[in-house]
Amino acid sequence: MERRKFVIGAGALATGSAAAVGSGAFTAAELDARDADIGVVDDTDGLIGLEAGNSELVSDTGGSGENQLEIDFNPGADGTGVNPNSTYQVGGLGGIDNLNEVPGAPGAVPSVESKAIDMSTPITDTFAFQLLNQSGSPHNIEVSYEGPDDFPEETFVYMVSKYDDADGGSSEETSALVAQASPDSRRASILYSDDADWSEAVGSGDTVQVTILVVVNGVATGTDLGGDIVVRAGSHDEFIDPDAPE
Numbered sequence: 001m002e003r004r005k006f007v008i009g010a011g012a013l014a015t016g017s018a019a020a021v022g023s024g025a026f027t028a029a030e031l032d033a034r035d036a037d038i039g040v041v042d043d044t045d046g047l048i049g050l051e052a053g054n055s056e057l058v059s060d061t062g063g064s065g066e067n068q069l070e071i072d073f074n075p076g077a078d079g080t081g082v083n084p085n086s087t088y089q090v091g092g093l094g095g096i097d098n099l100n101e102v103p104g105a106p107g108a109v110p111s112v113e114s115k116a117i118d119m120s121t122p123i124t125d126t127f128a129f130q131l132l133n134q135s136g137s138p139h140n141i142e143v144s145y146e147g148p149d150d151f152p153e154e155t156f157v158y159m160v161s162k163y164d165d166a167d168g169g170s171s172e173e174t175s176a177l178v179a180q181a182s183p184d185s186r187r188a189s190i191l192y193s194d195d196a197d198w199s200e201a202v203g204s205g206d207t208v209q210v211t212i213l214v215v216v217n218g219v220a221t222g223t224d225l226g227g228d229i230v231v232r233a234g235s236h237d238e239f240i241d242p243d244a245p246e
Contacts, residue, residue, distance in 0.1 A: 091211030092121025
C-alpha cells in the first residue's frame with residue numbers, strides 16, 4: 001500500500017504600514033537599522049498553533065525539520081496502510097448534538113452520522129489535532145483537506161470540528177462544523193469567520209478540535225488517498241465560504 005500522508009501547511013499573514021512623506025527640503029535621508037525579530041518555531045508554538053492528538057497516526061514531528069504536524073496512515077515500516085472497504089475515525093464525536101444538522105455540509109451523502117464509529121468519546125478529549133489561536137486577537141481561520149486529483153469513487157474524507165471559546169459563549173450552532181471531500185468535490189473546507197453564516201472568528205487563547213473520518217470504498221490496493229491539509233488565518237483571498245453556491 002502507498003503511504004497515506006497528510007502534509008500540514010500554515011498560510012502566512014503579512015501586515016504593512018505606510019507614512020505620508022512631507023515636502024521637507026532634503027534630497028536624501030538614511031535611518032539606522034531597526035530590529036526585525038522573526039522567529040521560526042515548532043507548529044505547536046506558532047501564532048496559529050497546530051497540536052497533534054493522542055493517536056499514533058498523528059504526530060508533531062513531521063516535515064523536513066521534524067517539527068510539523070503530520071497525519072500518516074502508514075505508521076509502520078512494513079508498508080501498512082488503510083484496508084479496502086473500511087472506515088477509519090481519528091478522534092471522537094461526542095459532545096456534538098444533532099450531528100446530521102451541523103452546518104458546513106448538511107447535504108453530505110453519506111452523512112457523517114451514518115458512517116461514524118465512535119459517537120460517544122468527547123471530541124474535546126480525543127481529537128486528530130487541534131488549532132490554537134496563540135496570538136493576541138481573534139482571527140478568521142480556515143482548515144481544508146485537498147485530496148488527490150484521482151479521488152476514488154465511493155470514498156469520502158470528513159473533517160468535523162468543535163469550537164468552544166474560553167468564556168463558554170459559543171452556541172452549538174456556531175461551534176461545530178462539518179466538511180466532506182468526495183469524488184465530486186475533492187476539497188473539504190471548514191471556515192471560522194464572523195463573515196460566514198453559522199460561524200465566528202476564533203478568539204485569542206481559544207482552541208478548535210478536529211476529528212477526521214476516512215471512508216474507503218471501491219479502491220484497489222496501492223491507491224493513494226494522500227492530500228494536503230492547509231490552515232489559513234487572518235484575511236485571505238483564498239478563503240472559501242462553505243455556504244456559498246458552487
